[in-house]
Amino acid sequence: MSFLYSIILYFIIIPAFILLVIRFTIRKLRGKVDLTNEVDVSGKTVIVTGASDGIGKVTAEEFAVRGARVILACRNLQKAERAVADIRTRTTNGEMIIMHLDLSSLSSVRKFSSEFIEKYGGGLSILVNNAGVLNAAGKRKLTEDGFEEAFGVNHLGHFLLTNLLLPELAKAGEKNLSEPSRVVIVSSLAHTWGSLNFNDLMYEKTPLEDWRMMSKLYSNSKLANNLFNLELAKRLRSGKVNVNCYALCPGIVDTNIGKEDMMNNPPPVYVTKILFPIFKWVIMKDSKEGAETTMYCSLSKYLTHQSGEMYRNCEFWDYSKRPKLSEKDATKLWEMSEKLVKLN
Ligand SMILES: NC(=O)c1ccc[n+]([C@@H]2O[C@H](COP(=O)([O-])OP(=O)(O)OC[C@H]3O[C@@H](n4cnc5c(N)ncnc54)[C@H](OP(=O)(O)O)[C@@H]3O)[C@@H](O)[C@H]2O)c1
Ligand SMILES: *[C@@H]1O[C@H](CO)[C@@H](O)[C@H](O)[C@H]1NC(C)=O
Numbered sequence: 382m383s384f385l386y387s388i389i390l391y392f393i394i395i396p397a398f399i400l401l402v403i404r405f406t407i408r409k410l411r412g413k414v415d416l417t418n419e420v421d422v423s424g425k426t427v428i429v430t431g432a433s434d435g436i437g438k439v440t441a442e443e444f445a446v447r448g449a450r451v452i453l454a455c456r457n458l459q460k461a462e463r464a465v466a467d468i469r470t471r472t473t474n475g476e477m478i479i480m481h482l483d484l485s486s487l488s489s490v491r492k493f494s495s496e497f498i499e500k501y502g503g504g505l506s507i508l509v510n511n512a513g514v515l516n517a518a519g520k521r522k523l524t525e526d527g528f529e530e531a532f533g534v535n536h537l538g539h540f541l542l543t544n545l546l547l548p549e550l551a552k553a554g555e556k557n558l559s560e561p562s563r564v565v566i567v568s569s570l571a572h573t574w575g576s577l578n579f580n581d582l583m584y585e586k587t588p589l590e591d592w593r594m595m596s597k598l599y600s601n602s603k604l605a606n607n608l609f610n611l612e613l614a615k616r617l618r619s620g621k622v623n624v625n626c627y628a629l630c631p632g633i634v635d636t637n638i639g640k641e642d643m644m645n646n647p648p649p650v651y652v653t654k655i656l657f658p659i660f661k662w663v664i665m666k667d668s669k670e671g672a673e674t675t676m677y678c679s680l681s682k683y684l685t686h687q688s689g690e691m692y693r694n695c696e697f698w699d700y701s702k703r704p705k706l707s708e709k710d711a712t713k714l715w716e717m718s719e720k721l722v723k724l725n
Contacts, residue, residue, distance in 0.1 A: 418683060454493060487723075511565075544724055563678070
């Protein structure tokens with residue numbers, strides 16, 4: 382009897398208690414959105430890429446709740462329609478418009494931008510560059526234009542999109558100088574594991590085994606997101622354009638990202654049925670929590686006088702000390718990206 386009692390104590394009660402304390406502490410440390418300090422977006426136009434699922438879908442809903450005109454820029458129109466129908470069961474506020482955008486195709490990015498300007502031009506207040514592919518298996522895949530997929534979708538597609546929409550962002554920024562337009566870049570902590578080889582941006586020559594926790598391809602694309610953020614802020618500042626930009630890490634969020642790879646290469650049952658559910662319960666955010674820093678960067682008045690910085694848990698995340706984010710690299714990546722997407 383006392384043996385059974387010890388087993389229950391040491392293998393169930395104590396571990397469960399420790400996990401509960403960790404869960405509680407982690408949640409305490411996370412910042413929260415301050416709803417009383419937000420810019421008013423009602424009637425304003427915002428774009429969210431990859432709004433059909435995960436963090437992007439919640440982001441679109443949060444904007445709609447606040448009365449914005451939300452453009453859901455998605456590659457799968459049926460899936461986007463299902464997302465909107467689901468959001469509409471919870472709120473009738475705002476306007477939600479689905480438009481086709483496939484970031485793995487430069488011609489699609491161009492088509493989206495010109496259609497947007499034609500139909501809804503007049504000022505874009507917020508652009509959320511949220512869509513992303515993880516490619517957890519680290520297999521080299523290519524976009525329509527022959528770019529390595531993670532770099533092509535997560536960085537180059539958004540690079541072109543942002544540049545094509547800058548006149549619209551600037552236009553909205555001119556309306557009220559104390560309310561700059563915003564570009565919000567959903568990056569990741571994974572950028573710290575990335576390293577860009579400017580002689581091999583498409584990863585044709587570099588061996589692929591080289592990855593830690595995350596696919597190297599993904600980490601590199603997220604490093605590119607942050608370098609883009611740095612250089613964009615610099616250019617906006619020197620051009621005196623009333624547009625700010627921010628990068629962020631949403632945290633570890635339970636979404637569909639990377640699940641396809643997992644399906645093709647399923648881990649052992651004890652991982653999927655025991656370890657993962659525990660990990661999820663203790664550490665992971667749900668999509669609503671995952672979208673909080675995006676909303677913070679999109680709307681918080683505290684950030685009006687900052688640009689080119691990074692945030693997580695609705696808080697400033699100082700990356701000035703990280704050597705990987707050099708201004709020199711940021712400029713170089715910008716110039717190479719311009720050539721790759723044939724911007725000029
Ligand atoms: N989840 C996390 O723990 C985590 C951590 C750090 C950073 N992030 C970042 O958060 C962002 C959102 O990811 P998530 O976790 O919400 O994943 P998700 O649920 O898989 O959502 C990703 C979205 O991107 C879209 N997308 C993918 N490729 C696209 C393309 N070529 N063109 C247009 N849209 C495309 C997807 O469209 P479909 O619906 O058609 O697939 C989907 O709507 C990503 O940038 C990701 O890197 C996530
Ligand atoms: C301009 O923006 C500020 C800050 O959000 C706001 O308080 C003010 O009402 C706005 N002015 C106009 C004319 O909309």
